[in-house]
Amino acid sequence: MNIVPSLxxxxxxxxxxxxxxxxxxxDKPDWIRWWAFGVSLVILxxxxxxxxxxxxxxxxxxxxxxxxxxxxxxxxxxVGADGISVPMIFLTGLLSAISILYSFNIKDRVKEFFAFFLxxxxxxMGVFTxxxxxxxxxxxxxxxxxxxxxxxxxxxxRREYAAIKFFLYTLVGSVxxxxxxxxxxxxxxxxxxxxxxxxxxxxFADMEVLRNLTFFGFFLGFAxxxxxxxxHTWLPDAHVEAxxxxxxxxxxxxxxxxxxxxxxxxxxxxxxxCQDFALLIGILAFISIAYxxxxxxxxxxxxxxxxxxxxxxxxxxxxGIAAAMAATTTIDDRAMAINGAVFQMFNHGIITxxxxxxxxxxxxxxxxxxxxxxxxxxxxxxxxxxxxxxxxFASLGLPGLAGFNSEFLVFRGAFPAWWWVTALSxxxxxxxxxxxxxxIQRLLLGTAKDESLYEHLxxxxxxxxxxLVPLLFFMVLFGVLPYLILNTINLGSLSLLQxx
Amino acid sequence: MEIDVQSVxxxxxxxxxxxxxxxxxxxxxxxxxxxxxxxxxRWLALIGPVLAGAWALWLLVPWSGERGVQHALxxxxxxxxxxxxxxxxxxxxxxxxxVLMSWEYVTERVKxxxxxxxxxxxxxxxxxxxxxxxxxIMIYLAIEFLSLTSYVLTGFLRNDDKxxxxxxxxxxxxxxxxxxxxxxxxxxYGLSGSTSxxxxxxxxxxxRFEAVVPLILLLAGFGFKIAAVPFHQWSPDAYEGxxxxxxxxxxxxxxxxxxxxxxxxxxxxxxxxxxxxxxLLSGICVATMFVGNLSAIPQKNIKRMxxxxxxxxxxxxxxxxxxxxxxxxGAMPILIFLLCYLFxxxxxxxxxxxxxxxxGSDEIEDYAGLIRRAPWLAVSxxxxxxxxxxxxxxxxxxxxxxxxxxxxxxxHGPFLLLALLGVVNSVISVYYYFNVVRYMFLVPAPEGDxxxxxxxAVGVPVMAALIIALLGTLLIGLYPGPFIDLVQNSAVALxxx
Numbered sequence: 001m002n003i004v005p006s007l008x009x010x011x012x013x014x015x016x017x018x019x020x021x022x023x024x025x026x027d028k029p030d031w032i033r034w035w036a037f038g039v040s041l042v043i044l045x046x047x048x049x050x051x052x053x054x055x056x057x058x059x060x061x062x063x064x065x066x067x068x069x070x071x072x073x074x075x076x077x078x079v080g081a082d083g084i085s086v087p088m089i090f091l092t093g094l095l096s097a098i099s100i101l102y103s104f105n106i107k108d109r110v111k112e113f114f115a116f117f118l119x120x121x122x123x124x125m126g127v128f129t130x131x132x133x134x135x136x137x138x139x140x141x142x143x144x145x146x147x148x149x150x151x152x153x154x155x156x157x158r159r160e161y162a163a164i165k166f167f168l169y170t171l172v173g174s175v176x177x178x179x180x181x182x183x184x185x186x187x188x189x190x191x192x193x194x195x196x197x198x199x200x201x202x203x204f205a206d207m208e209v210l211r212n213l214t215f216f217g218f219f220l221g222f223a224x225x226x227x228x229x230x231x232h233t234w235l236p237d238a239h240v241e242a243x244x245x246x247x248x249x250x251x252x253x254x255x256x257x258x259x260x261x262x263x264x265x266x267x268x269x270x271x272x273x274c275q276d277f278a279l280l281i282g283i284l285a286f287i288s289i290a291y292x293x294x295x296x297x298x299x300x301x302x303x304x305x306x307x308x309x310x311x312x313x314x315x316x317x318x319x320g321i322a323a324a325m326a327a328t329t330t331i332d333d334r335a336m337a338i339n340g341a342v343f344q345m346f347n348h349g350i351i352t353x354x355x356x357x358x359x360x361x362x363x364x365x366x367x368x369x370x371x372x373x374x375x376x377x378x379x380x381x382x383x384x385x386x387x388x389x390x391x392x393f394a395s396l397g398l399p400g401l402a403g404f405n406s407e408f409l410v411f412r413g414a415f416p417a418w419w420w421v422t423a424l425s426x427x428x429x430x431x432x433x434x435x436x437x438x439x440i441q442r443l444l445l446g447t448a449k450d451e452s453l454y455e456h457l458x459x460x461x462x463x464x465x466x467x468l469v470p471l472l473f474f475m476v477l478f479g480v481l482p483y484l485i486l487n488t489i490n491l492g493s494l495s496l497l498q499x500x
Numbered sequence: 501m502e503i504d505v506q507s508v509x510x511x512x513x514x515x516x517x518x519x520x521x522x523x524x525x526x527x528x529x530x531x532x533x534x535x536x537x538x539x540x541x542r543w544l545a546l547i548g549p550v551l552a553g554a555w556a557l558w559l560l561v562p563w564s565g566e567r568g569v570q571h572a573l574x575x576x577x578x579x580x581x582x583x584x585x586x587x588x589x590x591x592x593x594x595x596x597x598x599v600l601m602s603w604e605y606v607t608e609r610v611k612x613x614x615x616x617x618x619x620x621x622x623x624x625x626x627x628x629x630x631x632x633x634x635x636x637i638m639i640y641l642a643i644e645f646l647s648l649t650s651y652v653l654t655g656f657l658r659n660d661d662k663x664x665x666x667x668x669x670x671x672x673x674x675x676x677x678x679x680x681x682x683x684x685x686x687x688x689y690g691l692s693g694s695t696s697x698x699x700x701x702x703x704x705x706x707x708r709f710e711a712v713v714p715l716i717l718l719l720a721g722f723g724f725k726i727a728a729v730p731f732h733q734w735s736p737d738a739y740e741g742x743x744x745x746x747x748x749x750x751x752x753x754x755x756x757x758x759x760x761x762x763x764x765x766x767x768x769x770x771x772x773x774x775x776x777x778x779x780l781l782s783g784i785c786v787a788t789m790f791v792g793n794l795s796a797i798p799q800k801n802i803k804r805m806x807x808x809x810x811x812x813x814x815x816x817x818x819x820x821x822x823x824x825x826x827x828x829x830g831a832m833p834i835l836i837f838l839l840c841y842l843f844x845x846x847x848x849x850x851x852x853x854x855x856x857x858x859x860g861s862d863e864i865e866d867y868a869g870l871i872r873r874a875p876w877l878a879v880s881x882x883x884x885x886x887x888x889x890x891x892x893x894x895x896x897x898x899x900x901x902x903x904x905x906x907x908x909x910x911x912h913g914p915f916l917l918l919a920l921l922g923v924v925n926s927v928i929s930v931y932y933y934f935n936v937v938r939y940m941f942l943v944p945a946p947e948g949d950x951x952x953x954x955x956x957a958v959g960v961p962v963m964a965a966l967i968i969a970l971l972g973t974l975l976i977g978l979y980p981g982p983f984i985d986l987v988q989n990s991a992v993a994l995x996x997x
Contacts, residue, residue: 072984112871138892145891148934152942160942164934171889171930175923178901179916182908190909210911 007063007079007129010046010089011139013039014122021115029110036114037104040097040121047093051488054086059491061131061196070134074192078132083492084263084342087485088128088256091349094470095252096121099245102357102467105364106154106243113154120146120249127257133181133193136265137174143254144170147246154243162241169234173224177261180217183210184269199268199499215273218266225258228281228318229288232311239307244360247303251310252353256345259317263338267325268499278326282414282421285322289315289428297435302362302369305439306355309395312428313348316410317341319425323414324497330416331497337413338493339486343406346485347394347478351403354391354471358384361464366453371442373453378444381459385444387468394475396436397429401479508573511559511580514552514588515628521548522621529614538613542606545599545617549624553592556628560585563989570993572634576696579634586835586990587631587760590842594752595624597846600965601853602745608857609657609743616656620749623649627753631760634768636685636695639761643681643725646754647674654742654750666741673734674724681721687714688769697769706772715773718765719780725758726814729787736795739807744856747803748849751810756838759817763831767824767994781822782918789815789925796932802852803862805932806845809888812929813841816903819922823906823915832991833902839987840899840976844887847969851881854958854966859951864936866952869945874956878940880970885933887973890926895976898983900926 017039024032054062064080081089099117106113119142126139144167152163185193187203187210204211224231239247267274292312299305320341324334361384362377363369378385394401407429414422448454460468478485509516525544528537563582570581578584598620606613626646633639651674655667689695691711692703704711723731739747766777792812799805820833854877855870856862870878887896900922907919945952958966976983 069981070979070984071981072988138897141892141897145886149941152938160938163942164931164938167934168927168930171927175926179904179908179919179923182901182905183911185905186909186911213916 005065006046006050007081008065010043010050010093011079011122011125011129013043013046014118014125017118018115018122021111021118024111026111029107032110032114033100033104036118037097037100039118040093040100043121043125044093044097047090050081051086051090054081054083054488056487056491059083060495064131073134075134076132076192076194077135078194079129079135080131081129082495083488083490084260084496085128085492086488087342087346088253088260089125091256091346092121092124092128092253094474095248095349095353096124098353098357098467098470099248101463102248102360103243103245104463106245109153112149116146116149117245120150124249124253124257128260131195133185133195133198135193136195137178137181140177140257141174143257144174147250147254150246151238151242154246155241157241158237159241162237165234166238169224169231173221173231176217177221180214180221183214183217187214195265196268196499199265202271203269205272211270211273212276215266215270215277218261218269219277222258222261222266223284225261226255226314226318227258227311228284228314229291229311232288232292235311236304236307239310239356240301240303244356244363247307247356247360248353251307251356252349255310255314256349259314259321259341259345262318262321263342263496267321267496271327271500274325274500275327278322279418279421281325282319282322282418285315285318286421286425287315288312288318289425290431293428293431293435297431297438300371302371302439302443303356303359304369305371305435306352306359309355309432309435310348310352312432313344313352313395315425315428316407317344317348319414319421320344320410323410323417323422324493326417327500328417333413333416334497335413335490335493336409337417338496339489340406340409340411340413342489342492343478343482343485344403344410347402347406347475350471350474351391351394354387354468354475355395357464357467357471358388358391361460365457368453371439373450374443374448375446376444376448380454380457383459383465387460387472389440389444390472391468391475392436392440394479396433399479400476402475402477402482403479405479405482507571511571511573512578513555513559514585514592515625517552517555518548518592518621518625518628521545521551522618522625525614525621526618529612529618538607541613541617542599542603545602545621546596548621549592549595549599552624552628553589553596556585556588556592560589560986560990563993574638577635577638578629578632580632582990582993583760583764583831584628584632586987587756588628590756590838591624591627591631591753594749594756594842594846595620597850597965597969598745598749600961600968601748601846601850602743603961604857604959605743605745605853611658616653619649619653620746623653623749624753627757630757631764633761634697634764636688636697636700639765640678640682640685643721643757643761644678646757647678647725650674650750650754653746654738656743656746660741662741663743664741666738670734670738677721677724677731680717681724684714684717684721687717697765700769701771704770704772706775708773711770711773712776715770715776716780719777719784722758722762722765723784726755726762726817727811728784728814728818729791729811732788732791732811735811736804736807739810740801740804744803744849744853744862747806748846748853751806751845751849752842755810755814756842759821759834759838762821763824763834763994766821767826767831778822781818782914785815785818785822785918786921788812788818789921793925793928793932796929799932800864801862802864802867802936805864805936806848806852809929809933810845812925813845813888815925816900816922817841819918820903820906822918823910825906825910826995828909829902829906829988830991830995832988833906835987835991836902836984837899839983840887840895840973843969843972843976844884844894844896847966847973848881848884848888850962850965850969851877851884854962855956857959857962858956864939867936867939868943869953870940870956872945873953874958877956877958877966880966881940882937883970883973885937887977889930889933893974893977895973895980898976898980
């Protein structure tokens with residue numbers, strides 16, 4: 001099982017990609033594009049192989065590698081993957097490859113774009129595989145810098161503002177997390193930075209003030225990343241201004257790093273504080289759900305609408321996580337809540353990733369995101385309309401597509417914990433259906449409001465279809481046969497609950 | 501008292517080498533004013549600190565990291581221990597890089613290269629002496645020596661009004677700070693009857709409130725050297741006006757010397773006043789971080805911006821000093837931070853020198869589109885800025901990590917608050933560091949202006965300095981093990997047996 005250091009390859013192949021991209025000549029953009037795409041495909045293949053070779057009979061952490069890195073601090077290069085990280089690694093590989101393929105249309109500063117993109121992939125993969133706090137933090141921060149440039153260089157009109165806002169906001173969270181990491185390191189006896197070892201010692205179990213301070217240090221770091229209301233204000237700016245591929249990765253993967261932190265770090269390390277603050281997080285999750293949906297409904301800018309729908313959908317993830325934190329229900333209910341949350345993380349990645357691609361495709365042709373000027377697209381670009389409709393339906397949670405399953409699991413898992421929060425949260429589904437149907441209506445149906453918009457309108461080309469087909473495939477696959485992914489996730493949820 | 505001449509010569513080797521080279525350069529520079537000899541001068545100026553640094557390293561490495569190992573020399577005036585040797589190494593490394601980035605600059609703008617290089621080497625020697633000084637008189641002499649050479653170096657561009665003004669301003673502030681510090685020292689002499697730090701340490705017990713006034717006076721003098729708020733007003737003007745390589749030197753070496761003497765005096769001489777100096781330094785520290793970072797935001801000149809940035813960086817080091825714990829890491833966080841800061845800040849200055857040699861400008865706006873004109877320069881500057889912010893995989897993260905670690909380790913509310921303010925400041929600093937990054941990467945060079953889009957060629961010596969600094973920054977960031985060991989051995993020597 002552990003003959004090939006597979007996770008090391010997944011983590012550092014992107015870096016190899018970056019180095020080669022930097023060495024390739026600037027005036028051969030096609031070489032750079034195909035090389036970057038090739039690398040991302042190899043990583044995707046490795047990630048797929050990882051999923052298939054994850055031994056479901058054994059469960060727990062697999063593909064573990066552990067080497068001493070910094071002796072003075074006893075920092076280890078300790079990586080591994082369990083049922084929660086395996087789907088996240090796959091999601092990262094999938095969305096990165098798709099985004100790189102879609103980004104073949106980037107004409108300006110091609111070399112830098114793909115170098116930053118692969119560097120970003122390294123950071124994301126590292127976060128999902130690290131089992132050492134120091135390593136985790138290194139990768140966490142590495143993913144921050146390339147995103148700044150992706151937004152700042154290739155973004156929309158207000159790109160500079162959005163880029164620095166994104167950077168500052170997330171940095172506030174990460175430095176708070178850094179202090180918390182150092183605190184738990186000392187609380188656990190200053191022996192090692194191993195995430196699971198430290199969790200097992202239950203840092204500050206008998207010192208409530210310090211425990212809560214540390215808990216909220218981590219909470220801030222992850223809550224800003226998710227983002228949970230009221231820490232979400234960076235998100236609309238960053239998502240709207242980022243280039244299409246940047247939005248896809250931002251929504252598809254970077255936000256999941258926050259959710260993943262709750263699962264991998266906060267829950268096993270602070271079970272006591274989790275119980276104390278579960279309801280608070282649950283209520284914040286409800287506010288995110290309702291607020292995200294309502295604000296999305298008020299948008300006339302298509303990209304902003306999708307951005308706010310992320311706040312709405314990540315709210316479901318947080319609701320599931322909060323319900324599992326509460327620990328007032330049976331282990332089955334809690335496992336169900338976590339399964340729903342992780343499944344929703346995956347689904348939101350492929351669905352919202354797809355939606356951002358679709359926004360990019362239409363914006364490239366019409367140069368407008370103003371919903372008031374659209375209408376009647378359905379008749380003009382039928383292929384696009386079909387793909388859009390299907391993805392939108394997946395987003396609103398139509399049964400038979402993946403989104404429904406995960407939302408159902410979250411509600412089912414959360415209901416025994418707080419029926420009233422869950423009941424309130426279902427309003428998000430209703431409003432969600434409303435804004436999505438209304439968006440389909442404004443875009444595809446009726447007659448064109450502004451004919452000049454459609455001057456250069458063509459249907460999707462082969463590259464665009466190729467980018468979206470895999471996403472549609474997984475929406476259907478996991479909509480019809482959810483056990484394919486849930487079996488793996490469930491192993492992760494159960495071992496997580498055992499640690500709590 | 502028996503004086504072993506041989507061991508004195510060996511232990512003071514780095515200082516003697518520097519002194520020898522400085523004198524040689526000065527004499528050669530006087531003997532011939534032709535351009536031909538500049539070649540010789542610059543090589544001598546490079547070899548001197550390299551040799552001295554190698555000597556210091558040779559002395560330092562075999563020291564096994566035992567507590568309290570030291571050699572008192574010159575009748576107790578100076579103490580050569582791993583702590584002092586570490587600072588000698590630091591100073592020599594800094595000067596090596598500064599000399600490399602000076603070569604072209606000196607040829608183009610400085611009339612008397614011999615004097616310039618020899619003053620630089622003398623200043624380096626002074627830093628080594630300050631770090632080794634263990635007697636108030638020696639401390640004063642060494643600091644004065646360092647200050648005087650720095651004043652002259654700052655005002656070295658005689659025909660440049662800004663440089664002359666900077667030199668004068670630095671001198672006036674410095675003279676007052678020295679006088680105040682000397683007064684404080686005389687009061688300590690009066691209180692303890694000795695000028696030796698170890699004697700003062702035993703004489704001045706806890707609860708000696710009359711010692712607080714001289715403590716304040718002393719801190720004012722040292723605070724001037726590290727440019728801590730409110731003794732920092734000289735530094736932006738001095739940094740902006742001084743020849744850029746000198747600015748680079750000022751931002752690292754005298755600051756390191758200031759911290760060396762602070763650590764030695766406070767922990768060896770005044771450990772019993774710890775409550776007092778911790779309280780005083782906490783105020784200074786918070787003010788330094790905030791004033792430094794907030795004043796850096798509106799700056800338009802990169803040297804001035806870096807001046808405020810280095811004020812703020814000194815604030816972070818103060819956290820390490822305030823949280824000094826002889827039971828834990830001792831001075832280690834301070835030393836590792838200074839080591840990381842050395843490579844990062846000097847690398848950044850090397851880039852600024854390279855840019856200004858090619859374009860003649862230090863304005864941040866003129867960095868627009870640098871990624872097009874000199875991609876490698878822009879990328880290395882980005883890495884240095886990330887290191888100053890403290891983003892992992894660069895040296896700056898390791899330094900800050902240890903600083904914040906020392907604060908969190910105490911688990912005391914006030915120190916935790918200090919750590920919190922420290923990270924808040926790290927975030928503030930991103931705003932102005934990334935302003936430069938924004939210009940370099942996001943803002944295109946102004947169109948139509950041919951001079952502003954031409955590729956920038958960085959000279960070989962500056963490039964060498966840049967590469968060394970970059971390697972240092974990345975190596976400490978990615979594989980800090982050996983550096984941590986070296987620093988740990990150096991810091992442990994200060995701790996009581």
